[in-house]
Structure formats: structure tokens, C-alpha cells
Amino acid sequence: MPAQSIRQVIRRLEQHQIDTLYVLFGEEAYLHQEYLAILSQRLLEGAPRDFNFDVLQADSDGLAEALSLARTLPMMAACRVVVLQGIHQLRKADVRQLEQYAEAPSESTALICTSTDPEIKKVPRILQQNAVTIACKRLSGDQLHDWVVRTATRQQVRMSEAAVEAFLQDQDNDLFLLSRELDKLCTYAGPEGDIEPADVHAVCYASRQQSIFALSDALGSRQIPRAFHVLEQLLQQGEAPLLVFSMIVRHLRLLWSVKTLTQQRQDAGRIAKTLGLPAHVCRQMISHSRQMSSAQIQRLYQTAVEADLAFKTSNKPPQAVLERLVLALCSDA
Template sequence: MGAAAQCPAGGHGRPGPGPPPGRPPPGPGDDDGRSGLDGHPGGPPRKAGEPRDPLRGDRTGVSSQERKGPTASPPRVYIFHGEDELGCREALDSLRQRLGPPEMAALNTTLLDGRSVTVGQIQDACDTVPFLADRRLVIVEGLLSRLTSSRQKEVQALTAYLDRLPETARLVFVERGTLDEHHPILKKVRQHPYGYIKRFTPPHRLEGWIVQRVQRKGGTITPQAASALAEAVGPDLQQLDRELEKLVAYAGVGGTIQPEDVEQLVSAAQEANIFAMVDALGRRDGEKAARLLHQLLEEGQHPLALLAMIVRQFRLLIQVKELAGAGARAEAIARRLRLHPFVARKLYVQAQNFSTAQLERVYRYLLETDLAIKTGEMTDVVALDLLIAGLAPPPDPAALSQRRW
């Protein structure tokens, strides 16, 4: 973060500031709207603005509601899970950085694929003596989600090994989704004297997260620009972070990111957003929907991939419409359909542009279009153009009654 970028000449375009020399990037959840790793009770207090650090001076930060061991010693076994992949990645990066220089960290880090790894391989990696260091980092990705109660032998073997995990090991289990509270390894680590659990949850309000994230990068952004960026990119935090890097560098030292900066630098993301196309269809704005479609095609999106996106969007709209009709609000719909609250709110508003009967007819129309493309009845681009024309009726009332929906 904070790398200089090549930008246009003028008032904008000066390289944005990076983190102070010698200081690592901010830790996960620090000043960005998400709960982070709290200061370890045995370590020195964290100064205001200082990034939280999962391995600060071997006094690893722990959250009192997660860590319930009887000792203040640093954790040895971690579980990182949840939907916020950016926060999880930053936590792992911070752990790696505390192993020393990159070349030394690489020698003392082992990454294991949980889809195929065995408990024996995990044990071998953790029991290996660190090379010219006092600890070794072992990261296991995707194991716990497949270790259910039906695989008792593996669960028992792993549970038994965690009780004798060496002091030199830092074993981290990483899961991209949220684990069930009753998962046997989750329960074991929660009770482990050297256990630490962190659930990474996406921010509820993207705009607030964007403002605080920009501040962490040494810049400022107006609320209007933050809202425009949230609309443009959506809830993908990793993509948002990449866009913010460009915007902070573009605004320069002391500059403030404005809505026009977002429009200029993130225009492709904004115009290509699938929500914008469906919004246009819901407003019967065929011209804008067609323009967005062709912009996506020009940017290299495959026609069938676009069709799949539209199909998924209308399938979600049908589900949201049904739940809203039963009295559910956007927040409850987000939980029921396992959607990000930002996405659920957008769908909730979009669904109001259609009746249930219209949505069902649109969905059948989409399936017919998919079949026409796959059977060679028409080319994919022509089929998409006809689809947009069919879904966005002209303003003429007489013509409206002739449309398929």
C-alpha cells in the first residue's frame, strides 16, 4: 500500500502517502468499521492509531469474547473464518510479517490445501523446527469445512494433536465461509488454553468502511464520493481496496477524493455494474440497458457469462419479491438468502419495479433465450440485444400491450 502511481499532470495525480517507514500495513479491522484483534492483556497497551497486530512482540492480540484460556501466553492455534476475505488476508499477512524479513518468513511458512491434507501432514509441518527463528507458521486452507462429525477419526486425531502442539508452532485454519458454532474443532479451539478464533464479517455500511479505509491510506473522501464508489463496485472489499489505492494516489497528498474522481477512474466498474443494467430494465430504459450491455461486451465479458449474471439477478429478484410480499424487510432478507446487506437493499428496491407475474415471465424469457443460444437458433450477441429489447418495452402504450411481459 501507498506505492506511487503514474497519474495525469495537474492538480491531481501526485503520489499518495504510504505508511510511515518501518511500520507494517494496518492490521485487520483497525479503524475500518470491523472489529479487529484487541490488545493482548500481557502486552503493552496499543497507542492511538497504532495498527492492531496478531503477533505483536509475541503478545498476540486476542478478543476476550473469543479467547477464554487461563493463560496470557500467546496463541498457538488460530481459526480465521467468515465472509470478509480482505480482512482475513490482511490478518495472515500480518502474521507472516512478524516472522521477520520476507525471505526468512518464506522459509518458516507452510501452506497446506485442506481439500487433500492429512492430520499427519499437519503434524509434520508443525513439528518441524523453525529455521533461524523462534516460531513457524502453518496455514491450512479449507480443511474445517469438510471435517464434520461424520469424520470422527480425523476430528479426534486433530483434536488430540492440538493438545500437544509445540510452542514454536503457529497453526492457522482458514475458512472462506462462516463455520457452524457447533463445529467440533471450533469448540475445541474455543476451550484451548492457546486458542484464538476470529470471525471476519463484512461491514454493514460500505460508505463508512470506505471513508475509514481512505483515512488509513492517508487520504480523505467526500461522503458523496464514497456513496458513488459503493454503488459502482458493490460489496467486493478486495476490489474496493484496489480502487481506493488508485483514487488516493490520484487525489495526491492533501487532496480529497471527489465524486468526479470516482466517475473518471472507476467509470468502467460503475457503468458495467449488473445492478445498473437491471435498474435500467426495471425503469423500462432500454437505451441505457443496451448501452451498458455493449460496454460490458467491449470490455471482454463473455455473452453467456452476462446472460448467467442476468438470470441470477432475476432469480434473486423473484426470491426477494416473495419474501417482501410476506412482510420481510431488507435486513431479514439478507439473512434468509445469505446476501450482503448492501446487495439485499439494492434487490429490495429493484424488486419494487416489477410485479411477481412480470418477474416470472421475465425468468421464462431468459431461459428461452439461453436455449436459443445453445441450440444455435441465434448468435449470443443478437440474442442478448433481443433480450434487452424484449425486457424494456417502448413508451408507446399500444406497443406496450404487445410485449411478451
């Protein structure tokens, strides 16, 4: 069955056309989360959620429990919803159990399977044929533009075309971060408000300029004073230390990925597309990766692992742990 958009699926549900099998596939975690919330809300329609909604991981035990629940009649509801996350991790022996269920699914259950594999062809063939498939791929270009407009509209806020362009300028396509910035903008505008470029600059400019890209650039170029300056500004803006830490870890993972892809002689355009990075950010990451060996990047990541342990086990203030990490990352030679 060809992949459908979430809008097409919603239209079917509005017409009370409930399917027994759904598959969400793709690498964009935010869309997985968003689409699961939409589907579960529409499918249950006010039914007792505690009795009719279950989420399980696709390991051997989770699969068996998920299929058992899927065969159980709903309670005081027309439909039961069972979510089976991570079917790309199933062993071949377990895949057969899922295929057998998909051949004759329960008519009173909507089984939603998720896979972070970007290709639908990696999903079991019987699911490709019988399930409603929805792509959750990284957004860019017009798709990212439309997502911003839809997200603002859901919050009863109108964004001009110029405001959308200003908002997306120099932004990464990380939907979790973009969603946070949009929430700030929509709160600033208020219900039924209008957002123009001036509003974007008033609310988002500082956070963009002092975003993880500025911190990443400072870390990548080993500029200790600048790195501490950007870190201080991020914390003063109210960013949680653990969120900043997760941004740093993401930077290190991207640095490793860029290093690996450049060693495979992939060009900047292909790397940017593979990793979902804006072109100028990708060029920046390539430049930084060339200044480090693979062993150095591995050491930096190990330093971040040690900082993660310090967050969880030491009595040091989170800001102190972050500052120590930034110093270590900038000082490694």
C-alpha cells in the first residue's frame, strides 16, 4: 500500500474508516511522536485510555505481549490501540509472529508499528501490503515550511510568508528545537495573533544567535572564551543545563558522522542531505572535522560520557559540570 500523508489518514478517520494496521517509518523522531499522538486521540475518541491504549517495545517479550493485547477486545470502546515501537529491531524469528498477526489482524484493534528505518522496504512485506504506512522523514524545503505554518495554525496564530522565511533562516531542521521556538513565538503573539518578521527577530533572534550552532562553532574551533560566553548566554536565557548537554552530545555525534562520511569521499551536498543539515552548518562541521582525527573525536565523546555520569551521580551543580565539559572539549589536543 503506498505511503499516505497524515492528512489523508486523518480524513479517513473523520469518515470513521478505522484501519487495523498502521506503520510509521522514518528517522524523524518528532514526527513519530506527533503522529502517534494524533492517531491515538482520533482512534480512541474519548474512550477510556487506561483500558484501551498500550505502548510496548519490539523485543521478544514486548512483541508477544503486544500481539496478545491486540487480540483482546476493547473495554467500553469501539477500538483498542496497541503501539509496537522499533519493529526494525526484531529478530527474524520474531518477525514471523508479527507477519502471522498481520495476515489476520483483529478487527477491533488498531496496531501501530513504528520503525526508524528511513526506507519502507525494510518493513516486513505483509505490513507494506496490508497496513496504512505513514512516512516520518526529516523535513526540508517546502515540507519544512508547510510544517511551520501548520504548527502555528494549530495554535491559532497566523504567520506571514516573510515571517516563516525569517524563522527558518539559519535554522537547523531539528523539529524538537523548532517546536520550542514556535511555542515562544505563538505565546508572544497570543491567540488569533499575527506574526511578522519583526516578531521573529524580537523573540527568536537572540536564541538563534546564541544557539547550539554558535556553541558548536566555538567548540569546534577551540575558542574557550567564546564557548564560555555562549554557554553563559544560553543558561541566562533559561535553557536547562541538561538540554544544553544534549545539544553538545548531538554536536559530537554529528561531528563523528561527518568525519566518517568525508572519509568515504562524499561531497558536502550529499552529507548535508544524509544528516539533514543546512548547507552552511554542514560546511562548518566538515571544516571542524578536518581539524581532528577520528581518535580525537572518540576521546571527546568519552569526555561527554564522563560528564553524563557526573550529572547523574555527583553533587556538583549542573552548570559546573557543563563548564568543566566545555573546557575539556576545547582543550583536547
